[in-house]
Amino acid sequence: MGRKRLQDAADGRPTVHTVAARAGVSIASASRVLNGIGGSAETVRRVREAAAAVGYVPNAIARSLQAQRTGLIALAVEDIGNPVYVAMMRAIEAVVAGSGHQLLVHATGGNVAGETALLRRLAHRYVDGMIISPIRVTDAHVEALTASPVPVVVVGQLPEEVPVDNVRADSRTGIALAVDHLVAAGRTRIGFVNGPLDTVPGAARDAGFRAAMARHGLAVDPATVEVGDFQYAAGRAAAERLLDRTEPDAIVCANDLIAVGALHALLVAGRRVPEDVALVGMDDTELAQMSFPQISSVSLGSAERGQLAAGLLLDRIADGTLAPRREHVAPSLAVRASSGGVR
Amino acid sequence: MGRKRLQDAADGRPTVHTVAARAGVSIASASRVLNGIGGSAETVRRVREAAAAVGYVPNAIARSLQAQRTGLIALAVEDIGNPVYVAMMRAIEAVVAGSGHQLLVHATGGNVAGETALLRRLAHRYVDGMIISPIRVTDAHVEALTASPVPVVVVGQLPEEVPVDNVRADSRTGIALAVDHLVAAGRTRIGFVNGPLDTVPGAARDAGFRAAMARHGLAVDPATVEVGDFQYAAGRAAAERLLDRTEPDAIVCANDLIAVGALHALLVAGRRVPEDVALVGMDDTELAQMSFPQISSVSLGSAERGQLAAGLLLDRIADGTLAPRREHVAPSLAVRASSGGVR
DNA sequence: AGGCTGCGTGGAAACGTTTACAGATGAGTT
DNA sequence: AACTCATCTGTAAACGTTTCCACGCAGCCT
Numbered sequence: 001m002g003r004k005r006l007q008d009a010a011d012g013r014p015t016v017h018t019v020a021a022r023a024g025v026s027i028a029s030a031s032r033v034l035n036g037i038g039g040s041a042e043t044v045r046r047v048r049e050a051a052a053a054v055g056y057v058p059n060a061i062a063r064s065l066q067a068q069r070t071g072l073i074a075l076a077v078e079d080i081g082n083p084v085y086v087a088m089m090r091a092i093e094a095v096v097a098g099s100g101h102q103l104l105v106h107a108t109g110g111n112v113a114g115e116t117a118l119l120r121r122l123a124h125r126y127v128d129g130m131i132i133s134p135i136r137v138t139d140a141h142v143e144a145l146t147a148s149p150v151p152v153v154v155v156g157q158l159p160e161e162v163p164v165d166n167v168r169a170d171s172r173t174g175i176a177l178a179v180d181h182l183v184a185a186g187r188t189r190i191g192f193v194n195g196p197l198d199t200v201p202g203a204a205r206d207a208g209f210r211a212a213m214a215r216h217g218l219a220v221d222p223a224t225v226e227v228g229d230f231q232y233a234a235g236r237a238a239a240e241r242l243l244d245r246t247e248p249d250a251i252v253c254a255n256d257l258i259a260v261g262a263l264h265a266l267l268v269a270g271r272r273v274p275e276d277v278a279l280v281g282m283d284d285t286e287l288a289q290m291s292f293p294q295i296s297s298v299s300l301g302s303a304e305r306g307q308l309a310a311g312l313l314l315d316r317i318a319d320g321t322l323a324p325r326r327e328h329v330a331p332s333l334a335v336r337a338s339s340g341g342v343r
Numbered sequence: 344m345g346r347k348r349l350q351d352a353a354d355g356r357p358t359v360h361t362v363a364a365r366a367g368v369s370i371a372s373a374s375r376v377l378n379g380i381g382g383s384a385e386t387v388r389r390v391r392e393a394a395a396a397v398g399y400v401p402n403a404i405a406r407s408l409q410a411q412r413t414g415l416i417a418l419a420v421e422d423i424g425n426p427v428y429v430a431m432m433r434a435i436e437a438v439v440a441g442s443g444h445q446l447l448v449h450a451t452g453g454n455v456a457g458e459t460a461l462l463r464r465l466a467h468r469y470v471d472g473m474i475i476s477p478i479r480v481t482d483a484h485v486e487a488l489t490a491s492p493v494p495v496v497v498v499g500q501l502p503e504e505v506p507v508d509n510v511r512a513d514s515r516t517g518i519a520l521a522v523d524h525l526v527a528a529g530r531t532r533i534g535f536v537n538g539p540l541d542t543v544p545g546a547a548r549d550a551g552f553r554a555a556m557a558r559h560g561l562a563v564d565p566a567t568v569e570v571g572d573f574q575y576a577a578g579r580a581a582a583e584r585l586l587d588r589t590e591p592d593a594i595v596c597a598n599d600l601i602a603v604g605a606l607h608a609l610l611v612a613g614r615r616v617p618e619d620v621a622l623v624g625m626d627d628t629e630l631a632q633m634s635f636p637q638i639s640s641v642s643l644g645s646a647e648r649g650q651l652a653a654g655l656l657l658d659r660i661a662d663g664t665l666a667p668r669r670e671h672v673a674p675s676l677a678v679r680a681s682s683g684g685v686r
Numbered sequence: 687a688g689g690c691t692g693c694g695t696g697g698a699a700a701c702g703t704t705t706a707c708a709g710a711t712g713a714g715t716t
Numbered sequence: 717a718a719c720t721c722a723t724c725t726g727t728a729a730a731c732g733t734t735t736c737c738a739c740g741c742a743g744c745c746t
Contacts, residue, residue, distance in 0.1 A: 010411060013492060015732055026696040031734060040694060060469035061407045062732035065701050068353060070404060071469075072447075081429045081629070089423065093450065104415075105448045107436065126403035126414075149356060232633050260633050267635045286424070290575050290603050292610045292635070358702055369726045374704060383724060405702035408731050 014054040022050035034058065073101045073313065074130040076118055078110040082230070082257060083285035084302045085133070088155070091306030092131060099314050101128065110135045110199075119144035119152070129313045131155060131306075135199045135230075151316040153309045157200045165312040167327040169300035171201055171282070172208030174331035175252065178280040178298050179212035181333055182250040187278055188218060191248035193238045193258050195230040202227070205254045205282070224248055228258065235261030243269050250278040250339070256285045259295050263338070278339040293337035301329035357397040366393035377401065412471050416444045416656065419461055419475040421453040425573070425600060426628035427645045428476070431498070434649030435474060442657050444471065453478045453542075462487035462495070472656045474498060474649075478542045478573075494659040496652045500543045508655040510670040512643035514544055514625070515551035517674035518595065521623040521641050522555035524676055525593040530621055531561060534591035536581045536601050538573040545570070548597045548625070567591055571601065578604030586612050593621040593682070599628045602638050606681070621682040636680035644672035 007017040020030035023046040033039045033047035034056075050056075064070045073096050077085040093103050104127060108115045115134055119141070122130060130148075133155040134141055145152055145164050153165040182190055192209045195202040206225075213220050226242045228234030235258030239251065243265060251266075253259035259281025263273060271277045273293055281288050284299035308327045316322055350360040363373035366389040376382045376390035377399075393399075407413045416439050420428040436446050447470060451458045458477055462484070465473060473491075476498040477484055488495055488507050496508040525533055535552045538545040549568075556563050569585045571577030578601030582594065586608060594609075596602035602624025606616060614620045616636055624631050627642035651670045659665055 009732075010730095011492070016734090017732080027733085028696055028698090028735075029694080032695090035734080038694070043694080057466035059732050060467035061404060061413060062701090063734080064404045065408050065703090065731090066733045066735085068701070080432065081426065083424065086424045090450070102447065102449075104445065106445075107433070123400035124403035149354070232629065264633070264635050286575065287633075290607070290630075292607050352702070353700095359704095360702080370703085371705075371726060371728095372724085375725095378704080381724070386724080402702050405731090406704080408701090408733090409703045409705085411731070 009059070014056045015059070016056070018054055019047060019050045019056050022054060023047045069128050069317075070126060071101050072104050072127040073310075074104045074106060074118075074122075074127045076106040076108050076115065076130060076132040076134075078108055078133065078135045079230070080105065080107040082255075083287050084255065084283040084300075087285060087302045088133070088306035091303040092310045095307055095310035096314065101314075108134075112136055112138055112140065116140045116144045119148055122148050122150045122152070125150060129153070129317050131309045131313055135201065137200055151313055151320065153313045153316070155305055155309050157204065163324045165309075165316055165325050167305050167308045167312065167329065169302075169305060169329050170331055171204045171298075171300055172211070174282060174298040174300055174333075175205050175208035176212040176215075177331055177333040178252045178282070178296075179209065179216065181296070181335065182252070182278055182280065182339065183216050183218070185250075185278060185339065187250035189224065189247065189249045190218065191224040191226070191242050191246065191251040192220075192254075193226045193228065193235055193242065193251060193262055194254040195228065195258070197227060199230075201230075202254065209252060221246065230255050230257060232257045232261045235259065236265050237261070239265035240269070243271075248277060250280070253279070253281045256281040256283045256287045256295065256297055259297065259338075260287055260291055263291055263295060274337065274339050280333075280339050284334050288334070288336065291338075293340075296336045296339040297334050299332050299334055301331065304329050352402070357399045358402070359399070361397055362390060362393045362399045365397060366390045412660075413469060414444050415447050415470040416653075417447045417449060417461075417465075417470045417473040419449040419451050419458065419473060419477075421451055421476070421478045422573070423448065423450040425598075426630050427598065427626040427643075430628060430645045431476070431649035434646040435653045438650055438653035439657065444657075451477075455479055455481055455483065459483045459487045462491055465491050465493045465495070468493060472496070472660050474652045474656055478544065480543055494656055494663065496656045496659070498648055498652050500547065506667045508652075508659055508668050510648050510651045510655065510672065512645075512648060512672050513674055514547045514641075514643055515554070517625060517641040517643055517676075518548050518551035519555040519558075520674055520676040521595045521625070521639075522552065522559065524639070524678065525595070525621055525623065525682065526559050526561070528593075528621060528682065530593035532567065532590065532592045533561065534567040534569070534585050534589065534594040535563075535597075536569045536571065536578055536585065536594060536605055537597040538571065538601070540570060542573075544573075545597065552595060564589065573598050573600060575600045575604045578602065579608045580604070582608035583612070586614075591620060593623070596622070596624045599624040599626045599630045599638065599640055602640065602681075603630055603634055606634055606638060617680065617682050623676075623682050627677050631677070631679065634681075636683075639679045639682040640677050642675050642677055644674065647672050 007021050009015050016027050016030050020027040029043055030047050033044050129151040131153045142162050155167055158166045194205055197203055210220055223245045226238035228238035239262035251262050253262050266273055266277055273279055281295045281297040284297040288295040288297040350364050352358050359370050359373050363370040372386055373390050376387050472494040474496045485505050498510055501509045537548055540546055553563055566588045569581035571581035582605035594605050596605050609616050609620055616622055624638045624640040627640040631638040631640040
């Protein structure tokens with residue numbers, strides 16, 4: 001009993017000391033064998049046998065302390081319920097799992113204070129790196145990002161001067177794809193349901209919509225533009241308001257949750273989709289395909305962005321001296337029934 | 344330079360030694376002040392000032408090693424894309440955040456080998472506890488569960504004899520609620536689209552459906568029962584097969600993803616919902632409300648189950664000697680348009 | 687035979703905390 | 717004045733691992 005307490009962990013589980021004592025070797029030798037580094041055939045045999053006999057499992061925390069890494073990578077997104085982040089998360093997980101890392105998911109709720117607190121907490125070094133997709137970027141974000149002692153990759157727009165790895169979509173061009181498609185299908189009274197304008201994607205999509213409309217010589221009637229947040233309920237409410245005021249023959253939505261909400265509003269209002277009103281969403285999530293009719297959607301390459309972000313992060317973890325890189329993912333349009341057919 | 348290396352961490356960041364040296368006190372005093380335990384007014388002042396000056400942040404790993412806890416709680420679910428797990432995750436997060444823990448999310452893909460590997464990895468003690476919602480429960484699971492050195496709470500059915508905290512829904516009764524509701528609305532040709540029968544929920548729902556039908560004196564024509572997996576695409580395909588063979592006036596689905604798929608199949612086949620065919624899903628996720636028409640759904644209390652599971656886990660982390668507890672959550676039915684109105 | 691080389695080994699330090707323990711100091715009591 | 721008691725402090729050990737370093741030893745070369 002007294003002897004055991006000198007080797008076993010406080011909770012009675014075996015440590016490398018236990019194994020070493022049982023095998024009759026030093027802890028250094030035991031550790032080496034357990035990590036597959038050298039050792040004579042006899043030593044290897046005895047250590048392996050001892051480890052198996054006591055059911056030894058190395059303590060991840062102690063190993064982390066020594067190795068100065070945790071094997072954990074954090075992902076911080078606004079809304080874990082939004083399928084676009086699920087797709088991104090899956091892509092990231094696939095990449096980081098390949099390098100022996102595990103993914104820690106944070107839901108920030110788009111809360112600036114929460115996000116910067118999260119970034120600051122990185123100083124505790126409880127993860128090896130973080131991928132964050134902030135919906136707003138404030139000075140506090142920039143400061144926290146540049147001060148972070150562990151690598152961070154930002155998915156989304158970021159001021160040029162911030163020296164951080166960054167992968168971005170081009171939602172401006174994405175919206176243009178949607179507008180071009182609708183115009184080509186003969187739609188002219190094109191409404192737009194956006195998310196908050198004080199968010200980075202909201203602002204980009206608004207600018208993209210106006211630019212695309214202008215390019216086609218179409219005026220943007222303020223009555224045909226509505227703003228909510230990036231959720232289903234807000235999208236539905238915004239679309240209802242829009243339909244109260246005007247009679248669009250197409251609606252572009254700033255993401256798929258909004259698009260599903262708008263679809264709901266349209267159907268409740270008795271509009272046929274796409275005959276009366278064509279609908280295009282954005283993010284090209286599974287949600288777009290699960291609706292009836294299926295919703296055309298602009299893909300911003302969420303899976304690809306996740307994959308790229310994970311790659312950038314792993315590279316930087318491996319070599320912190322790399323120059324910051326920016327990757328861009330081009331948008332594409334998936335045409336489905338909700339905007340199908342020329343009018 | 345030489346002096347610094349003796350205090351700072353390998354990466355140049357300040358440690359408690361740095362702070363202590365700068366404040367002119369011992370590391371013990373510095374640590375005590377930083378943790379708010381005692382210290383004279385003067386010591387407190389100097390340590391605080393030194394810590395602020397060098398930007399000291401404690402190393403979470405070192406603290407974990409000493410404290411024998413990581414502050415991390417893992418959640419393992421089959422499919423992170425299924426909104427029912429999102430709801431559960433949100434509820435869990437809310438509880439564990441209150442106790443200063445962070446949530447680590449694993450997607451298991453329903454893979455038995457992966458799940459048991461995950462459970463075994465708990466032996467590394469990289470988390471303080473785990474909530475797992477296995478879709479199948481094998482002997483390997485049971486073994487890994489009982490052998491786990493860290494507390495585990497299982498959400499879902501579990502053999503009585505397994506001495507593990509457990510919170511379960513009653514999907515048998517849940518299905519009965521759906522069938523009762525449909526029968527009361529005058530439906531008699533009730534179809535059923537289920538998930539795999541070799542899963543715990545699949546088996547329970549099948550039994551529940553048959554029992555409920557029998558109770559109403561309704562025969563279960565094998566042609567009106569279909570099986571896929573618990574995903575949208577499989578649900579849609581299964582419903583299509585079912586509609587090829589038979590003419591139901593109602594369909595019960597084993598979860599909402601399947602229900603959305605079935606709705607899609609019905610609408611494509613030109614059936615009106617609910618006039619021709621009433622539809623009831625299960626899990627009562629946001630998806631049910633985002634569909635058109637909105638889908639009636641049996642709530643299995645996913646948020647409540649998550650909340651209970653988190654509570655059980657925290658209790659057990661605090662006191663490992665507690666007797667295993669089982670909590671039950673009663674189902675309820677949310678009636679919406681997809682089954683609205685007597686026929 | 688003496689000196690390399692290379693391998694296997696064990697002691698000890700390191701990773702950055704927290705904390706048990708003992709010593710020191712000062713105030714308050716008898 | 718001697719004692720107790722409380723409070724504060726620093727030394728050192730602990731958490732469980734990996735790894736640096738020095739040592740011993742065998743084999744090989746000159």
